[in-house]
Amino acid sequence: MKKVRITMIGNLILAGCLVFLLFFYEGPQKQATNQVADKGTSSTDKAEQIVGNNCVTCHGQNLQGGAGPNLTKIGSKYSQSEIENIINHGKNAMPAGVIPPEKAKIVSEWLSQKK
Template identity: 60%
Template sequence: MKKTYMITSFNVILAACLVFLLFVYEGPKQSQSVSANAGGTSSASAGNAEDIVGKNCITCHGDQLQGGAGPALTKIGSKYNQSEIENIIKNGKNAMPAGVISGDEVTIVAKWLSEKK
């Protein structure tokens, strides 16, 4: 009899997890490409970079780039140049996974971060 309750409890928990995954959890957010504008040129303004960072980076680097699970980025431009920052974003480094940002957004964010000195 105890075995039946255990199996039933397990099935209820499993069903609840399945319902959560199917109806509640939306998965990771996909960022929109900044390069899709009418003129066909990429706009690398600080506002766009801040939006990209706000959507993808603040969880680890903090809302003011002060650091947290990841290092502070407030003066990262004095340590790395734009191409080095692009390389880190694309390929990851230490605990940072590769490909958190992709496409033209990598260049936009790397340029913006390289100016932080």
């Protein structure tokens, strides 16, 4: 009986580790893929990729708004430096640092052209 219980506990621990690896661990392959993708694309493609990976959850697939504001004409409201500042430091419900500063510069340049 005691051996069966230990085996069950061991199996549960292994299953928990497997679930973690399957759903949460991204590993070095994903990071390497992103670095390769960044080298061969234009700044517009990079910006769209960054936004697609980080911003559409709140701002919508077409930046039409959702939990976050509509960004389709954000360039007519804010300058590139203001947009970059909002990305880096947050504003209202938007948290600071959603994307790293070097990517914030690329995205802010792209968004500032949306007028």
